[in-house]
Amino acid sequence: MDIENLQNTWSKHEEKLQKSINLNLELLKRVNVKSAKSKMTSLIWINALTLAFYQIVMWSFAYYTVTHWPTVQFVVAGLILTTWAGIISYGAIKQLKLILEIDYSGPVTLVQKQLQKVKIAIVHFLRMALMILPFHMAFLIVINEILFNVDIIKLADPVWVILQTLVLILPTIWIYRNLSPKNANKKWVNWLLQGNGSQINEAQNFMKEIEKFKLG
Amino acid sequence: MKTNETNSTSADFIGMIEKYKGIIYKIANAYSRSSEDQEDLVQEIILQLWSSFGNYDPKYKFTTWIYRIALNVSITHYRKDVVRKKYTIPMTEQLIDSSATVEDNQTEDIRQLRGFIQELDEMNRALMILYLDGNSHQEISNVLNISVSNVGTKISRIKDKLKEKFKK
Missing domain, CATH: 1.10.1740.10 (RNA polymerase sigma factor, region 2, helix turn helix motif)
Incomplete structure (x- = not known):
């Protein structure tokens, strides 16, 4: 092959392709391409629904907090749950923003990086959701009060209540630290990610490839 | 309207x-x-x-x-x-x-060139297509968002690889 004449060989390739592919322009005129489902639409919907759900949860807990003022245990539990739902809502907003910002007519390295970020974001979401673990007592307090009108703090041994929180602090810190995209291929992380581990790992590697490509 | x-x-x-x-x-x-x-x-x-x-x-x-x-x-x-x-x-x-x-329609040269392009990773493949289409380094830099000098370096590296490959 004539290396110096590559562009000429390439243009012959184009001619051959033009001959072998027929674009049905008549059909293109008839099809309402606007109605085509975008790949991103389902992702937008998932995040919008997550956001809507956690917003309802957040405002419900906020209402609970206000209406149970000034009983300390109910107010503290309500505030913890409101904050938690708020953090998850914030994550969903960030994720939605990321998806909506993707513009396929943007520069290739930039758009590809954005797309990989969307894939990796599932790890960060999960991390935020797990932050509630040491505070699960807040759930117990609120649920028992709402469903059975029982103040669990009054009934339970205070030592037991404190232990419940302390016992889960270390495992939560450990999970939080280890739950990162670089560990996505580990069995337990992959299980938590509902089998998306390898995809996240690939996304992470592709991000590195793009960075390397940009640096030259 | x-x-x-x-x-x-x-x-x-x-x-x-x-x-x-x-x-x-x-x-x-x-x-x-x-x-x-x-x-x-x-x-x-x-x-x-x-x-x-x-x-x-x-x-x-x-x-x-x-x-x-x-x-x-x-x-x-x-x-x-x-x-x-x-x-x-x-x-x-x-x-x-x-x-x-x-x-079916490919001549040997085209087949070889296409084969080489498909061996490249996704980003270098994009760069090679843009180069083969006769785009300027500035144009390639705009499409990919990499510096013009980086475009030049990468193209000459790919061409060297190609020369090496077809020497064999």
């Missing part, structure tokens, strides 16, 4: 596809594994071009806009391992018909 506008936009779009279909075919061909895959990819690119058609930024050349969309869609399509059929529009007729497989 609105229908007239829609018809005119649609006609502009079809005119644009007709004019630049060569770019779309070459990129789809370089990022697909079979002629069926290529048909899906051409369709995906056209749909994305259509949905971005109203947002074209005239500060860039029209071809830059097409290259960016076609390459972004193709790289994403190529990296996807999940079945993508569910996202395409259901059509009783085919939008694209590749009557002959590409391989």
Whole structure:
């Protein structure tokens, strides 16, 4: 092959392709391409629904907090749950923003990086959701009060209540630290990610490839 | 009134596809594994071009806009391992018909060049297509968002690799 004449060989390739592919322009005129489902639409919907759900949860807990003022245990539990739902809502907003910002007519390295970020974001979401673990007592307090009108703090041994929180602090810190995209291929992380581990790992590697490509 | 506008936009779009279909075919061909895959990819690119058609930024050349969309869609399509059929529009007729497989029509040189391009990773493949299409280094830099000097370095590296390969 004539290396110096590559562009000429390439243009012959184009001619051959033009001959072998027929674009049905008549059909293109008839099809309402606007109605085509975008790949991103389902992702937008998932995040919008997550956001809507956690917003309802957040405002419900906020209402609970206000209406149970000034009983300390109910107010503290309500505030913890409101904050938690708020953090998850914030994550969903960030994720939605990321998806909506993707513009396929943007520069290739930039758009590809954005797309990989969307894939990796599932790890960060999960991390935020797990932050509630040491505070699960807040759930117990609120649920028992709402469903059975029982103040669990009054009934339970205070030592037991404190232990419940302390016992889960270390495992939560450990999970939080280890739950990162670089560990996505580990069995337990992959299980938590509902089998998306390898995809996240690939996304992470592709991000590195793009960075390397940009640096030259 | 609105229908007239829609018809005119649609006609502009079809005119644009007709004019630049060569770019779309070459990129789809370089990022697909079979002629069926290529048909899906051409369709995906056209749909994305259509949905971005109203947002074209005239500060860039029209071809830059097409290259960016076609390459972004193709790289994403190529990296996807999940079945993508569910996202395409259901059509009783085919939008694209590749009557002959590409391989059947290829001369030895074209086959070799295509084979070499497909050996490159996704980003270098994009760069090579842009170079082979005769785009300037500045234009390539605009499409990929890398520096002009980086474009030059990468092209000469790829060409060296190609020379080495065909010396054997």
